[in-house]
Amino acid sequence: MSYQNRKHKIVNFVEEKGEASVKELSDHTNASEATIRRDLIQMAEAGLIFRTHGGAMKLSLVNPTFTFAQKAARNLDKKDYLCSLAAKEINDGDTIFMDCGSTVFSLCPFLKNKQIKIITNSLPVIYELTGTKVSINLIGGEFDTERQAAHGSMAVEHIRRYHADKAFIGTDGFSVEEGLSANSEREAEISLAMIDRAKTVYLLCDSAKINKKAYFQFATLKQVDTLVTDAKNNEIKALKKISIRILNH
Amino acid sequence: MSYQNRKHKIVNFVEEKGEASVKELSDHTNASEATIRRDLIQMAEAGLIFRTHGGAMKLSLVNPTFTFAQKAARNLDKKDYLCSLAAKEINDGDTIFMDCGSTVFSLCPFLKNKQIKIITNSLPVIYELTGTKVSINLIGGEFDTERQAAHGSMAVEHIRRYHADKAFIGTDGFSVEEGLSANSEREAEISLAMIDRAKTVYLLCDSAKINKKAYFQFATLKQVDTLVTDAKNNEIKALKKISIRILNH
DNA sequence: TCATTTTCAGTCAAAAATAATCAAAATGGA
DNA sequence: TCCATTTTGATTATTTTTGACTGAAAATGA
The missing domain is CATH 1.10.10.10 (Winged helix-like DNA-binding domain superfamily/Winged helix DNA-binding domain)
Incomplete structure (x- = not known):
């Protein structure tokens, strides 16, 4: 084994x-x-x-924090696995961005004992991390009750006032031809702003989303430093040609 | 084990x-x-x-230290009463500020069917109002897990980007000599910023806090337009001399 | 009040679990 | 294939945890 x-x-x-x-x-x-x-x-x-x-x-x-009703329950094993990989990249003292996607939310359980600063617009992330060592900066803006997160131009401006060591970003679709695509323009706008203000960008993407295209293309592969995924090497051999670090084991 | x-x-x-x-x-x-x-x-x-x-x-x-919800439950009748008075002042179409105090939180149940826009830094207010007609603008900043609200200079800047018709503000102490005082500088800073950016300022103050002084004086009586309280006229006769509207029935 | 019973904090040695060390085994490139 | 590196398992010394025992302190009840 x-x-x-x-x-x-x-x-x-x-x-x-x-x-x-x-x-x-x-x-x-x-x-x-x-x-x-x-x-x-x-x-x-x-x-x-x-x-x-x-x-x-x-x-x-x-760490008994009440879990929040999340549609994140899909592909939970895959997400947990790739999040466990991503969590290893986070060191004490880091400042990180986290967007409001369900994959990024799955990262939370792995962060509870880390001494880091998180900048996020996601309320579920905050609920999940209250009472832990993590220090939080909440991104303000128009509040979207369905996604339980802040969006809009004020949120983007907020992000632009900060720098982070790492950004952890989710996506609805990922392909070599079109890069990153999303189903929500509002969410994508936030993710893009985070990408711009982070030293290193980690894309968390479970295998189900690879080679899928969502309707709104918001970033290119070049903007991503590391792809964190549960996909095996043979599923992503097309990516080996481009200069992107792949973290899948 | x-x-x-x-x-x-x-x-x-x-x-x-x-x-x-x-x-x-x-x-x-x-x-x-x-x-x-x-x-x-x-x-x-x-x-x-x-x-x-x-x-x-x-x-x-x-050791009955009060959680936010429990704290709000104390003086419940008083607070409910004064909140019902305050709610009558809010009309459809209004944009209002709400701070993160427990008195202002008690206003929430009276707002659920109003078509208004709320600008707040208080997460409990947001939980309470998700799924209602209310539209919410979330104020971002350093997140204080104990108060479940955002504070700091970014929060103040956020507030300065907006104007509101009305601000609903709580206080820990209220007296003719010293005006408004608070136990938390961070909270007071937020309340003050809201006062500056609102056309009309409503102070929600139950009778227990009148003629009390907390350690940090943050605003004068002149900055308040209307005092909403459950105190009877004889308890607040000193205030009759100054030009402040009193709403207690 | 005072005697009786219960509970407590501290000490100690036994037991369990751990970290450190090192050689054997597995792995992965040239 | 061979060599360098990593991973593993066994051994040992060290640390942590545990339960029993003790005299002291606190609660109980007449």
Whole structure:
């Protein structure tokens, strides 16, 4: 069993049971306890689990923030996986942008133990992160009750007043020919403003959205530094030709 | 079971039952009483429970610090009454500012069927009014998780970009000599900015706050157009001398 | 009030879990 | 294929957690 695969198994096991001992995980994965401990250390640093003396616990048990009704429930495993990858790129001290898409929202559980500053227009992100170490800057603007986020020119102006180390952006469609496309112009406008004001741009895109085109094209591939995805290499071989960093394992 | 998980169990048990003895907790977690005592000491220090002789109690039973909703529930009748008066002043088509105080929050139920635009930095106000006819402009800035509202210079700048017909403002203290005073400079800064940008300023102030002084004086009586209160005329006769409209019936 | 019972905090040694170390095994390019 | 690097598992020393025991403190009840 590969290293990545084992980690995946550990997360699933812990998520399902709520808690697991090193012994249990060792039995479950046929790896030695020493290896499990090493894995747990890394995963705790990445914000995937909560490390305990004797094993690990589900984060949500430790940090009981009420979960918000989200249509994010689709492709949850894929999203969790790619978010776990993205979370590893975030270091204490970072300032990051997060847009109001459901994929980016899935990043929240992995951020709770990080000492970072988040600039976002998404209220669900804020609910999810209240009571954590994270410091938040709320982007104001016209409030969209359906998406529970602020939009419009005031929001764009707000973003332009800040710089961030990293931007985490979602998209509805992603293709080599058309770049990034969205179903909502208002959301896209925000994402684009974030892209402009971030040093490094991470696109979070689950495999279902790759090679799909949504109606409003809002950014090119060149504007993205790193594509974070659950897609396997053979699904995205067309992308290997262009200069974009791909993070999928 | 790890000790982190045991602590989690203890909190849940105490929260559910209201109180628990060391013996009960020992049985419930299969740990010795000595261990439970050690846990309780730590958890009491962390502010998770209240330690009693013989066991532990739920914090809320002992130390009634008010959450936002609870705080709003106090003086409910008074606040409801004055809010009903204030609501009559609001007409369809108005644009209004609302600050993040608990009195102003109580205005929400009276606004649900009005066709107005609200500019606010208070997330509780937004939750309360999602799904209504009200259109909302969210004020961005540094997010204060305790008050669930945005503050700081960006928030002030946001407010300065708008004009409103009416501002609805709360205060912690109100007196003829010192005008309006607050316990939080950050909140006061927001209220003041709203006052500056509104045609008419309504101060919502229940009788308990009249003739009280909080530590930070942030506005004068001249800046207020109308005082909305539940106080009877004899309680506020000193105010009759100054030119302020009083709305208390 | 005072005696009795219960609960408590501190100490200690045993047990459990961990981090550190190192050699073997697996992996991945040239 | 071979070599360099990474990952793994076993071993050991160290740290953390635990339960039992103690005298002291607090609650109880006559």
